[in-house]
Every structure is written in C-alpha cells, then in structure tokens.
Amino acid sequence: MGDLRAVAALSDDVRRAAYQAVATAAPDPVGRDEVAAALGVGRTLAAFHLDKLVDAGLLEASYARRSGRTGPGAGRPAKLYRAAAEERAVSVPPRAYRSAAALLAEAVERSGAEAVLHEVSYEHGRRAGTGGPGGPGGGMGGPGELLAAHGYHPVASGGRIELRNCPFHRLAAEFPPVVCGMNLALVEGLLAGAGVDDWAARMDAAPGRCCVTVQQTKNKSD
Known part of the structure; x- marks a missing residue:
C-alpha cells in the first residue's frame, strides 16, 4: 500500500x-x-x-x-x-521484476560474464539513443536532454554533468561492479547513438548520486 x-x-x-x-x-x-x-x-x-x-x-x-x-x-x-532513498514501484497484479533482475545480476557476477553484459548494454543504449532527443552539441540541450529522456536527473555544471539519481540504485548497491559497469556502458551507448561525440561518460562514483558522470571532451568549435 x-x-x-x-x-x-x-x-x-x-x-x-x-x-x-x-x-x-x-x-x-x-x-x-x-x-x-x-x-x-x-x-x-x-x-x-x-x-x-x-x-x-x-x-x-x-x-x-x-x-x-x-x-x-x-x-x-x-x-x-x-x-527518499527507497524506490517505489506499482503494478497490478504484483510483478517480481526486481527479484528477477537480482537473480540475473548474481548469475552474471558468478559466471564472469560482465564483458558480455557491457556489450549488450552498450548496443541497447546505442539503439535507444538513435533518433532520440539531444544529439550533437554541448550543454543541457544535448546530452542532458538525452539522459533525462531515459530516466536520469542530469545537472550540468561547466563541462560536467552529474546524474543525481541512479535508475538501478537497489541493484547497484547489491552488485556494484556488475551494475555500475552496465550503467556506464548504457550511457556510453546512448551518447554514441545520438551522435554526441563531444561528451564522454566516466565512472565517477560518489555518495548520493549515480556512479557515472558525463564530461565534455572538446568544444563544439574544435
């Protein structure tokens, strides 16, 4: 309830x-x-x-x-x-997607299949980013809009965008290497699919936000 x-x-x-x-x-x-x-x-x-x-x-x-x-x-x-840190989800009747995701993450961790997961995540992100909002360019009009459309809360400061939420927070807390690596590959794929080549995703973990940040790599005029 x-x-x-x-x-x-x-x-x-x-x-x-x-x-x-x-x-x-x-x-x-x-x-x-x-x-x-x-x-x-x-x-x-x-x-x-x-x-x-x-x-x-x-x-x-x-x-x-x-x-x-x-x-x-x-x-x-x-x-x-x-x-609040606790996530909320409603489905009627109840579904056990979160339990299934945890089982899959544990299976990937035990089998050492992180490389395959990262490859699949990148390809998924690339397909999702193709034709989506954002596109080439800097500032929130480019990668920020793209990331917001895929469930992130981007906040830009200079040539850096912090993602103030993690769409996979609960799983990331339980399986950080697997899920954070998946998240990084997904964001990299989104940027590539949208043709954003002047920003790059980086692993940059810190408390209270996503483990991935997006940083400008060159100016639009370069």
Missing part, C-alpha cells in the same frame, strides 16, 4: 512539481522557501505539499541551521527536505 500512497501523492500537479524541485537538487537538501520560489507559490502551500510527500515516504525531512551558527542567537533550525 505504501507504493500506492506514493503514486497518489504525485497526482497533484503542485505536489509533483515540489517533488521534482527537491529531487533535482539531490544530494543537497532544500528548504521550504527554496521550493516555494521554484514553484512560484506561497511558503505555506509549499510546506503543505512537502509534508504530504514526507507522509507518503517520497521525501525525508531533517532540521539544520542553514547559517552554520550554533548556540544562543543562532535562530531556529530550518526544516529541510531530500528525496
């Missing part, structure tokens, strides 16, 4: 936009004022929807002083929000 509650919570347009505002900022937590400004709504309305998302298990709340000051005169801690 928890997953159904999560889906129901996102049926409201403002609430869904509030969730996207928090998820896009990951791994950094955000406050009510920031979400209200991003959505163009009042702070009270933003707080209402954020707390509903916490109740549904989609967000996690914490308290901290944004100024970093402590002790008397530091002010009250602000309520901050971040996307």
